[in-house]
Amino acid sequence: MVDAHQTFVIVGAGLAGAKAAETLRSEGFTGRVILIGDERDHPYERPPLSKGYLTGGAARDSVFVQQAGWYAEHDIELHLGQPVVRLDRAAHTVTLGDGTILQYDKLLLTTGAEPRRLDIPGTDLAGVHHLRRLAHADRLKRVLSGLGQENGHLVIAGAGWIGLEVAAAARGYGAEVTVVEPAPTPLHSVLGPELGSVFTDLHTEHGVRFEFGRRLTEITGQDGMVLSAITDDGEEHPAHNVLAAIGAAPRVALAESAGLTLAERGGGIAVDASLRTSDPDVFAAGDVASAQHPLLGERLRVEHWANALNGGPAAARAMLGHEVAYDRIPYFFSDQYDLGLEFSGHAAPGGYDQVVCRGDVGKREFIAFWLREGRVLAGMNVNVWDVTESIQRLIRSGHRVDPEALADPAVPLDGLG
Numbered sequence: 001m002v003d004a005h006q007t008f009v010i011v012g013a014g015l016a017g018a019k020a021a022e023t024l025r026s027e028g029f030t031g032r033v034i035l036i037g038d039e040r041d042h043p044y045e046r047p048p049l050s051k052g053y054l055t056g057g058a059a060r061d062s063v064f065v066q067q068a069g070w071y072a073e074h075d076i077e078l079h080l081g082q083p084v085v086r087l088d089r090a091a092h093t094v095t096l097g098d099g100t101i102l103q104y105d106k107l108l109l110t111t112g113a114e115p116r117r118l119d120i121p122g123t124d125l126a127g128v129h130h131l132r133r134l135a136h137a138d139r140l141k142r143v144l145s146g147l148g149q150e151n152g153h154l155v156i157a158g159a160g161w162i163g164l165e166v167a168a169a170a171r172g173y174g175a176e177v178t179v180v181e182p183a184p185t186p187l188h189s190v191l192g193p194e195l196g197s198v199f200t201d202l203h204t205e206h207g208v209r210f211e212f213g214r215r216l217t218e219i220t221g222q223d224g225m226v227l228s229a230i231t232d233d234g235e236e237h238p239a240h241n242v243l244a245a246i247g248a249a250p251r252v253a254l255a256e257s258a259g260l261t262l263a264e265r266g267g268g269i270a271v272d273a274s275l276r277t278s279d280p281d282v283f284a285a286g287d288v289a290s291a292q293h294p295l296l297g298e299r300l301r302v303e304h305w306a307n308a309l310n311g312g313p314a315a316a317r318a319m320l321g322h323e324v325a326y327d328r329i330p331y332f333f334s335d336q337y338d339l340g341l342e343f344s345g346h347a348a349p350g351g352y353d354q355v356v357c358r359g360d361v362g363k364r365e366f367i368a369f370w371l372r373e374g375r376v377l378a379g380m381n382v383n384v385w386d387v388t389e390s391i392q393r394l395i396r397s398g399h400r401v402d403p404e405a406l407a408d409p410a411v412p413l414d415g416l417g
């Protein structure tokens with residue numbers, strides 16, 4: 001039973017953590033809520049860091065989950081700039097970087113993920129960037145808005161979502177952009193090979209150069225500044241700045257050293273469908289959690305905004321003792337130039353046997369569906385709107401659909417499946 005004297009501690013003051021704290025209060029929990037984050041900024045949303053905030057379209061203030069005063073108003077004890085360095089499950093305590101020890105009754109880990117680093121010579125040069133934090137975006141934005149002909153070359157390692165979004169933003173500032181990607185197409189591990197050319201064409205039309213099938217092997221520099229980036233074919237690409245956008249790794253160190261079970265595939269803290277870890281008093285949500293999906297029947301670690309937005313509150317309800325089966329369909333969105341898209345579902349490489357498109361792929365106004373044995377696993381709407389619910393209904397139903405009808409824009413999606 002949860003009573004008013006209990007203390008709930010949340011480690012990780014990002015979107016999932018902030019939304020969990022909000023839900024504890026909105027569900028009527030009157031005990032102590034302590035939210036701890038190692039960043040100095042109040043909890044914020046990361047999608048604008050590679051889109052509106054980076055391009056200059058959105059103000060810095062617009063990224064915060066809540067106004068700074070909201071936490072005190074809701075009696076949420078916020079510790080910022082404080083890493084949690086130890087979790088003692090037997091004593092039910094966490095230790096902060098400054099030595100403070102806090103007792104918990106229930107604990108939520110929302111420690112997120114951190115950018116993978118390039119393991120090549122030259123990564124310590126001043127012009128090598130990562131993009132995860134607001135401070136990273138502040139820096140990258142300063143660099144992009146100060147670019148001229150003498151320093152205008154940006155090399156991006158990785159043609160994933162962040163690499164492509166930054167490529168689009170950087171072209172907006174007039175940068176010369178080269179994207180180096182080991183796979184043969186952009187977004188290869190998410191979309192497979194079939195639809196990558198949509199993004200190759202989009203970016204090429206906007207002046208981005210791609211080096212597919214290549215890896216960076218070295219970043220050269222002088223006096224701390226980047227001079228060039230070298231690929232594994234020996235080619236030297238002019239570069240004044242390099243962005244490593246090669247994915248993120250879940251921040252599991254705290255959980256691991258406390259002996260919590262980690263997921264074998266994809267890393268992350270293993271949680272059940274109620275987002276509970278192998279310890280009944282410890283929960284995990286957001287990017288760091290690898291949750292058993294009750295509908296899809298597999299364990300998934302989802303590094304997307306909507307999963308933090310909904311997973312944090314779901315974990316909070318589970319901490320309060322409610323019945324929770326977290327069964328949201330994974331959902332993602334992206335904006336690049338004038339292309340906007342939403343992606344629902346999960347189609348692992350090799351996990352689907354057919355891709356069906358409805359609409360005009362050449363005009364970049366279409367919906368793509370990934371199918372296995374006639375069942376829709378995932379759907380991506382590109383510059384087509386208000387179809388997410390219908391796509392997710394198709395995925396949830398698990399029914400076989402006629403691929404011809406699926407491809408025909410005259411057949412309403414809601415009549416299928």
Ligand SMILES: Cc1cc2nc3c(=O)[nH]c(=O)nc-3n(C[C@H](O)[C@H](O)[C@H](O)COP(=O)(O)OP(=O)(O)OC[C@H]3O[C@@H](n4cnc5c(N)ncnc54)[C@H](O)[C@@H]3O)c2cc1C
Nearest residue numbers: 012014015016038046047083084112286287303304305308
């Ligand atoms: C540049 C960028 C653009 C993105 N764009 C999109 C998009 O367009 N669409 C989309 O769906 N998703 C997007 N995402 C992904 C989305 O932002 C993440 O899925 C979301 O931020 C995950 O939230 P979280 O709360 O789980 O983790 P995080 O946002 O990573 O928050 C975790 C917090 O915990 C802190 N922390 C970690 N360990 C400790 C510790 N030991 N002690 C204290 N604090 C700790 C971290 O510093 C961090 O502040 C983007 C991500 C990035 C980086």
